[in-house]
Amino acid sequence: MKNNSMKKFITACAAVIAFIGVNHPTAEAIINYQVVKGDTLWDLSQQYDVTVESIQAENDLSGDLILIDEILQIPEPPIGVLPLSASMLGEDPTVEPKEEVVEEEPAEPAISLSDEEKDLFARLVEAEAKGESYEGKVAVATVVLNRVESPEFPDTVTDVIHEVVGTAYAFSPVQNGSINKPASDESKQAVEEALTRKDRLEDCIFFYNPEIATDTWIRSREIVTTIGNHVFAK
Numbered sequence: 001m002k003n004n005s006m007k008k009f010i011t012a013c014a015a016v017i018a019f020i021g022v023n024h025p026t027a028e029a030i031i032n033y034q035v036v037k038g039d040t041l042w043d044l045s046q047q048y049d050v051t052v053e054s055i056q057a058e059n060d061l062s063g064d065l066i067l068i069d070e071i072l073q074i075p076e077p078p079i080g081v082l083p084l085s086a087s088m089l090g091e092d093p094t095v096e097p098k099e100e101v102v103e104e105e106p107a108e109p110a111i112s113l114s115d116e117e118k119d120l121f122a123r124l125v126e127a128e129a130k131g132e133s134y135e136g137k138v139a140v141a142t143v144v145l146n147r148v149e150s151p152e153f154p155d156t157v158t159d160v161i162h163e164v165v166g167t168a169y170a171f172s173p174v175q176n177g178s179i180n181k182p183a184s185d186e187s188k189q190a191v192e193e194a195l196t197r198k199d200r201l202e203d204c205i206f207f208y209n210p211e212i213a214t215d216t217w218i219r220s221r222e223i224v225t226t227i228g229n230h231v232f233a234k
Contacts, residue, residue, distance in 0.1 A: 030058075031074035035066050048074045111148065111195065117157050122183035122191045124161050127173030128207075129187070129230070136228040137187055139201060141194035143232065146205050153205070201225065204232040 031048065041052045041064050055061070058073045066072065113121065121144065129137040147153035147160045154160050161179075163170040173179040207230045208218050221233035 029075070033072045033074050035068055035070045035072060037068055039066065040064065041066060044072070044074060050075055111145070111157070113157060113195070118188070118191055119183065120161060120179075121157050122188045123179050123181065124171060124173060125190055126183040126187040127178040127181065128171065129190075129228075130184075132228040132230065134186055134190060136230060137190035138193050138197070139204075139225075139227050139230070139232055140207060141191050142197055142199070142201050143204055143207050145194055145197070146200060146203050150203075150205055201232055202234065204234055206233045207231065208233075 033044065041055055041061075044050075044055060045052045052064075054075050055072065058075045121141065124144070125137050125141050129140045132140075144157060144160055148155060148157055154163055161171060162174060169175040171179070202224045204224050206218060206221050208215075209229050210219070210231050211229065213219065218233070223231055223233045225232050
């Protein structure tokens with residue numbers, strides 16, 4: 001009975017010494033390392049920055065065989081606190097953790113349009129902003145959508161484009177027929193971007209070219225920005 005108790009005591013002391021040896025360098029610069037499943041001499045040499053031969057010499061090993069729970073003395077450890085074995089932590093130190101990638105959902109269109117409405121819309125943008133930058137085309141399309149959402153104008157893109165003010169159409173391309181010309185790919189793309197727009201141009205509902213505009217009333221509107229040849233206003 002006494003012998004069994006002594007064996008248990010010695011085993012417990014060995015485990016404590018092994019744990020302390022892994023995490024704290026001794027005065028003699030020797031680490032007492034308890035072998036765990038998966039350890040190899042090469043792994044330990046890389047972990048502690050020593051050679052396989054030095055570990056073999058320190059432990060009187062003639063080959064690469066080491067046993068689980070065996071206590072190995074590792075010579076010449078780095079200065080400071082040593083990391084626990086990666087195999088003890090169940091981790092592969094050569095594999096960096098992957099960052100979680102959050103996929104952004106595609107923006108929903110502000111309103112739903114049929115292909116025919118998109119074509120009409122793009123033809124208006126082409127006629128009104130031909131020669132303007134892509135940004136300018138998106139801005140013109142944004143004004144049309146702002147009108148759809150404004151209580152001062154009709155409720156659909158088609159009705160906004162065909163709105164009659166007094167005795168004439170609100171948009172001159174509808175009046176002079178230039179809206180019937182095909183839209184460029186850039187104007188089509190501008191319409192698509194405007195439909196998912198985040199920049200509403202501060203809810204502008206008017207635009208005009210100050211070089212050719214003859215209506216004095218339109219010039220009285222609050223100007224928000226100027227893009228190319230067009231002034232955008234509320």
